[in-house]
Amino acid sequence: QSALTQPRSVSGSPGQSVTLSCTGTSSDVGGYNYVSWYQQHPGKAPKLMIYDVSKRPSGVPDRFSGSKSGNTASLTISGLQAEDEADYYCCSYAGSLYVFGTGTKVTVL
Amino acid sequence: EVQLVESGGGLVKPGGSLRLSCAASGLTFSNVWMSWVRQAPGKGLEWVGRITSKTDGGTTYYAAPVKGRFTISRDDSKNTLYLQMDSLKTEDAALYYCTTLTSGRIDFWGQGTLVTVSS
Numbered sequence: 001q002s003a004l005t006q007p008r009s010v011s012g013s014p015g016q017s018v019t020l021s022c023t024g025t026s027s028d029v030g031g032y033n034y035v036s037w038y039q040q041h042p043g044k045a046p047k048l049m050i051y052d053v054s055k056r057p058s059g060v061p062d063r064f065s066g067s068k069s070g071n072t073a074s075l076t077i078s079g080l081q082a083e084d085e086a087d088y089y090c091c092s093y094a095g096s097l098y099v100f101g102t103g104t105k106v107t108v109l
Numbered sequence: 110e111v112q113l114v115e116s117g118g119g120l121v122k123p124g125g126s127l128r129l130s131c132a133a134s135g136l137t138f139s140n141v142w143m144s145w146v147r148q149a150p151g152k153g154l155e156w157v158g159r160i161t162s163k164t165d166g167g168t169t170y171y172a173a174p175v176k177g178r179f180t181i182s183r184d185d186s187k188n189t190l191y192l193q194m195d196s197l198k199t200e201d202a203a204l205y206y207c208t209t210l211t212s213g214r215i216d217f218w219g220q221g222t223l224v225t226v227s228s
Contacts, residue, residue: 001173003153034213038154045206045221046154051214089154093213096170098144103153 004029004090004101011107012080020104022073022090030071034093037066037075041086049088050075082108111135111217113207118222125197129222131190131207136217139163139185142210145192147203148221155203157181157192159210175201194224202226 005023012018022029022037029035035053038046048057050066053073063078073092077084085108090101117129131143144159158171160181169181180193190207204221 032213036214038215040154045218046215047218048214048216052212057216091154091156091215097172098156098159098215100146100154100156 001028001094001097001099004092004099006088006090006101006104008102009105009107011109012077013109014080014082016080017076017078018080018106020075020077020088020090020106022075022092022101024071024073024092024099026071028071028092028094028099029068029073029090031095032093033068035066035068035073036091037064037073038089038091039084039086040089046089077106080108084108111209113209113217113219115205115207115219115222118205118224120225120227121197122228123197123199123226125226126193126195127197127224129192129194129205129207129224131192131219133188133190133207133209136209138183138188143181143183143190144208144210144215145181145190146206146208146215146218147201147224148206149200149203152203157205160190197224197226199226 037050040046053068054066112134114132145157178196182191207219208215209217
């Protein structure tokens with residue numbers, strides 16, 4: 001099972017919106033509505049931001065939203081804030097196993 | 110509050126073995142599916158494997174790179190998850206996270222335990 005493909009980096013100014021993509025196959029992203037997104041700050045454990053493609057856990061700001069079309073999932077951060085600067089990983093269920101994306105570094109300019 | 114505390118990491122020679130533990134609290138451990146995720150230094154996340162709850166069969170599943178070498182087990186009486194790692198390779202060096210697994214998502218993560226594989 002190959003890693004899901006994410007852009008290496010994305011940047012935006014405070015207040016702007018950025019969209020991160022996560023491309024897989026029909027065996028993972030396209031085959032199940034079990035796509036989740038994780039935020040990881042340097043030296044910290046990852047944190048769940050989005051699950052089941054578009055659901056937000058309690059406590060996650062509504063600036064974070066998720067969607068999916070075919071084999072590609074997306075995470076949009078609206079109203080970018082300085083604390084959003086971090087690495088972001090997508091993850092998909094792939095039938096008994098899970099596969100992570102390659103990760104995207106979000107930089108707030 | 111859910112807490113997952115990993116231990117057992119350290120330096121091991123290629124070909125050696127190591128057993129990681131994860132002590133869980135703040136949840137009904139016996140009802141929870143658990144998994145291990147690793148992250149090599151400066152690299153991305155990699156899913157290692159999972160174990161279901163005993164009521165769901167206690168079955169395990171592993172990622173291809175570790176299948177046949179790693180074994181996940183659990184002791185519900187001790188609220189503890191284990192990862193037995195045998196025939197270790199240099200590419201297994203990573204920070205190993207213990208996580209909960211709920212309906213297709215990883216809810217909670219520990220802080221990780223570092224495994225170094227070097228001669």
